[in-house]
Amino acid sequence: GDYIFYTDWAWTSFVVFSVSQSTMLAVGAIYYMLFTGVPGTATYYATIMTIYTWVAKGAWFALGYPYDFIVVPVWIPSAMLLDLTYWATRRNKHAAIIIGGSLVGLSLPLFNMVNLLLIRDPLEVAFKYPRPTLPAYMTPIEPQVGKFY
Secondary structure, three states, X not given: OHHHHHHHXXXXXXXXXXXXXXXXXHHHHHHHHHHHOOOXXXXXXXXXXXXXXXXXXXXXXXXXXXXXHOOOOOOHHHHHXXXXXXXXXXXXXXXXXXXXXXXXXXXXXXXXXXXHHOOOOHHHHHHHOOOOOOOHHHOOOOOOOOOOO
16 A cells, blocks of 8 residues: 555655755745845745645545645755855855755755654554545456457
């Protein structure tokens, strides 16, 4: 089922999501900050992504999945570090990119590791919530190819 897959691939998922989420936050927020000059933008950006994930979590929960099925990443503290870096290096845009991007890349996986340690074990969830089965009218019918009798 889906939960066993997650348990088998947990470390790979953590690394892939850490890299993608750090990049998404740093590139998106720094691009916006450099072209608008508005400090505090990364935190705003991270807040929007957090709320969006809460909505997705609620939607999956409404479909009958366990509450822990979607884990909301911790973007906001890393975004605050990025905003702080931008404020401290206002005169040097390259420093904002290098230092801010490094801080996000190092802190976001750390915050998310703590976050993942606090959720229930996916195997425990798998046994409490068996994977939903398809209703009879959606069950695939095996093709009867080559049977002439």
